[in-house]
Amino acid sequence: FSKDSCYLPPLRYPATCTFKGSLESEKQQYIIHGGKTPNNELSDKIYVMSVVCKNNKKVTFRCTEKDLVGDVPEARYGHSIDMVYSRGKSMGVVFGGRSYIPSAQRTTEKWNSVADCLPHIFLVDLEFGCSTSYILPELQDGLSFHVSIARNDTIYILGGHSLANNIRPANLYRIRVDLPLGSPAVNCTVLPGGISVSSAILTQTNSDEFVIVGGYQLENQKRMVCNIISLEGNKIEIREMETPDWTPDI
Numbered sequence: 001f002s003k004d005s006c007y008l009p010p011l012r013y014p015a016t017c018t019f020k021g022s023l024e025s026e027k028q029q030y031i032i033h034g035g036k037t038p039n040n041e042l043s044d045k046i047y048v049m050s051v052v053c054k055n056n057k058k059v060t061f062r063c064t065e066k067d068l069v070g071d072v073p074e075a076r077y078g079h080s081i082d083m084v085y086s087r088g089k090s091m092g093v094v095f096g097g098r099s100y101i102p103s104a105q106r107t108t109e110k111w112n113s114v115a116d117c118l119p120h121i122f123l124v125d126l127e128f129g130c131s132t133s134y135i136l137p138e139l140q141d142g143l144s145f146h147v148s149i150a151r152n153d154t155i156y157i158l159g160g161h162s163l164a165n166n167i168r169p170a171n172l173y174r175i176r177v178d179l180p181l182g183s184p185a186v187n188c189t190v191l192p193g194g195i196s197v198s199s200a201i202l203t204q205t206n207s208d209e210f211v212i213v214g215g216y217q218l219e220n221q222k223r224m225v226c227n228i229i230s231l232e233g234n235k236i237e238i239r240e241m242e243t244p245d246w247t248p249d250i
Contacts (some may be wrong), residue, residue, distance in 0.1 A: 002052055005063040011035030011043055015081040015097075017150070019048075019090070019126070027051065031092060031126070033081045034073070040112055042075035042099060046092075048126065066126060071133035073122045074099050078144035078161075081124075086153040086179035092124035093155055093177065094131075096143045098163060116142025116163045121175065121186055138173065138188040145198040146171070149210055151231055153177050158229075158238075159197035159215075168217060170194040174236070193238055197223055208232060211241070 001008075014035030018028050032047040046066045053060040073079075079097025083090055098114040100106070106113070119139035124131045146160030157173040172194030178185040200215030200223065210229040217223045224246075230237045 002060055002062045005061065006047070006065045008032075008047060008049075008063050009037055009043065009045075011037060013077045014043070015079050015094070017081050017083055017092070019083050019092075020085075031081055031083070033092075033094060034076045034079055034097065036077045042077060044073060044075035046124070066129055068124065068129050068131045070130045071122065072131050073124075073133075074117065076117050079117065080146060080148035080157075082148050082150035082155050084150060084153050084155060084177045084179075086177055089179040090126075091177060091179060091184065092122075092126055093150070093175070094122040094124060095119075095148070095155075095157065095175075096146055096160065098142075098144045114163070116144065118142060121188075123177065123184055123186065132184070134186045136175075136186065136188040138190050141165070141169075143171070145215075147197065147200055147202050147212060149202065149229065149231070153179075154234075156229075156231075156236055158212075159195055159200070161198040161216075166219065168196045168198050170196045172236070172238075174234075191236065193236075195227060195238060 015033045017031050019031050029048050029050040035043050047063055048066055049061055049063045052062045073094045076097035076099045080095050082093045097117045099117050101113050101115050119142050121134040122131055141162050143160030147158040149156040155175045161168050172191040174189045174191055176187055196217050197215045201213045203211050205211055208231050212227040215223045226241045226243045227238055228241045
């Protein structure tokens with residue numbers, strides 16, 4: 001890390017996304033938000049990490065902490081953060097996750113008990129450091145360890161685990177963010193054809209295709225199938241793909 005970098009704590013399961021920099025620099029930044037430390041402390045910090053120097057022997061990163069004002073997302077883990085792009089502008093979108101129960105409800109026995117965060121959508125302006133929360137009627141339950149896919153001005157939320165009900169509903173939400181000159185507009189559409197999955201790995205294989213591997217479909221049942229997700233215009237298609245010959249140990 002460069003000498004002007006801030007200290008990056010050893011967070012566990014933070015939310016991470018890639019932010020395309022300005023067209024002039026053609027650089028990418030990596031946004032890191034939230035997470036749990038080895039001391040079981042939850043973080044509400046947001047970090048911006050970028051490559052400042054790359055040569056044959058080493059890569060130098062710069063990490064800076066971003067202060068937020070407004071509706072700041074509470075400390076959480078198991079959530080998602082994505083970048084959306086609309087009308088030449090960009091915003092970070094934070095959704096879901098778990099947090100400790102409010103201090104007024106905490107007892108010695110339940111000091112480290114966690115609960116679902118409220119199902120609010122947070123828009124984070126990384127340029128000006130401000131955050132605004134949105135309540136959408138389609139999002140009724142808190143979710144964590146879901147899968148999120150961002151493309152242009154749209155984010156798709158798949159699966160997830162509801163701690164309150166201990167279920168993994170077959171969710172599929174489409175969240176669209178419009179960034180006009182005035183106030184942003186956020187809307188959500190519930191789509192059919194979702195999948196029941198949590199804690200899965202998402203990999204992008206080309207500009208319009210993603211692969212979901214692993215995760216859980218029940219509390220004690222790992223998910224052995226893989227899925228290909230194809231995006232075309234406003235359409236999303238989820239289909240099973242041929243899986244490797246692996247065991248539940250993997």
